[in-house]
Amino acid sequence: GDSVTQTEGQVTVSESKSLIINCTYSTTSIAYPNLFWYVRYPGEGLQLLLKVITAGQKGSSRGFEATYNKETTSFHLQKASVQESDSAVYYCALGDRGNNNRIFFGDGTQLVVKP
Amino acid sequence: EAAVTQSPRNKVTVTGGNVTLSCRQTNSHNYMYWYRQDTGHGLRLIHYSYGAGNLQIGDVPDGYKATRTTQEDFFLLLELASPSQTSLYFCASSDRASAETLYFGSGTRLTVL
Numbered sequence: 001g002d003s004v005t006q007t008e009g010q011v012t013v014s015e016s017k018s019l020i021i022n023c024t025y026s027t028t029s030i031a032y033p034n035l036f037w038y039v040r041y042p043g044e045g046l047q048l049l050l051k052v053i054t055a056g057q058k059g060s061s062r063g064f065e066a067t068y069n070k071e072t073t074s075f076h077l078q079k080a081s082v083q084e085s086d087s088a089v090y091y092c093a094l095g096d097r098g099n100n101n102r103i104f105f106g107d108g109t110q111l112v113v114k115p
Numbered sequence: 116e117a118a119v120t121q122s123p124r125n126k127v128t129v130t131g132g133n134v135t136l137s138c139r140q141t142n143s144h145n146y147m148y149w150y151r152q153d154t155g156h157g158l159r160l161i162h163y164s165y166g167a168g169n170l171q172i173g174d175v176p177d178g179y180k181a182t183r184t185t186q187e188d189f190f191l192l193l194e195l196a197s198p199s200q201t202s203l204y205f206c207a208s209s210d211r212a213s214a215e216t217l218y219f220g221s222g223t224r225l226t227v228l
Binding site: 044045047051091102103106107108 | 119150152155156157158160205207211216217219220221222
C-alpha cells in the first residue's frame with residue numbers, strides 16, 4: 001500500500017535559523033507518485049505549500065523547498081531562514097495515480113519558531 | 116481562489132446523538148472528501164465522492180455515512196455518535212485527484228460526550 005512518514009511531533013527552531021522536516025514515502029504502485037507539502041496555520045484549513053509531480057524536480061514556495069528523490073523515496077522540506085509566521089503544522093502527502101488517484105497524508109509536524 | 120465552507124465550526128453532542136456535518140464548495144470541483152484529524156494519526160480519509168450521487172469508501176468509514184446531493188454539497192452523517200468520533204473534521208475538494216491541489220475547509224471540531 002501507500003504510506004508517508006515524516007518527522008514526528010514538534011520541531012522548535014529559532015527565528016532566522018534553518019529548518020528541515022523529513023518525509024519519506026512508500027508505494028506499491030507501478031507509477032511514480034505525485035508529492036505535496038501542505039500547511040495548516042492555527043484556526044485554518046490545510047493549504048497547498050508546494051507540489052512536485054516529476055521525480056528529480058524541486059518545488060519551492062514562500063522560501064520553502066523540497067526535492068523529489070525517487071532513489072531515496074524522500075521529499076524533505078527545507079527552509080534556510082525561518083520566521084515566526086512560519087509556525088504551523090506541515091503535512092507531507094502522496095498522490096497515487098495507480099490507486100484510484102488517492103492521496104495519503106503523513107501525520108503532520110508541528111513547527112514552532114521562537115523569536 | 117477555491118472556496119470550501121464547512122458548518123458548523125464547532126459541535127458538541129452526546130453519545131448516541133445524531134450529527135450532520137455540511138460542506139459546500141463553489142468551484143465546480145468533481146472530487147470531494149471528508150477527513151478526520153487526530154493527534155498522532157494525521158489526516159485519515161473517511162469517505163469521498165467523484166460527483167453528485169457517487170460515494171466511495173475511505174480508510175476509516177465505520178460509524179459514518181456520507182451523501183453527495185449536488186456537485187457543490189457533501190454531507191457527513193453520524194447517526195449514533197460515539198466518543199471515539201471526537202475529532203477535527205476537514206472537508207476538501209479538487210478538480211481531479213492525485214495531481215490536483217486539494218482545497219480544504221476550515222474544519223469542524225466535534226466533541227461527543
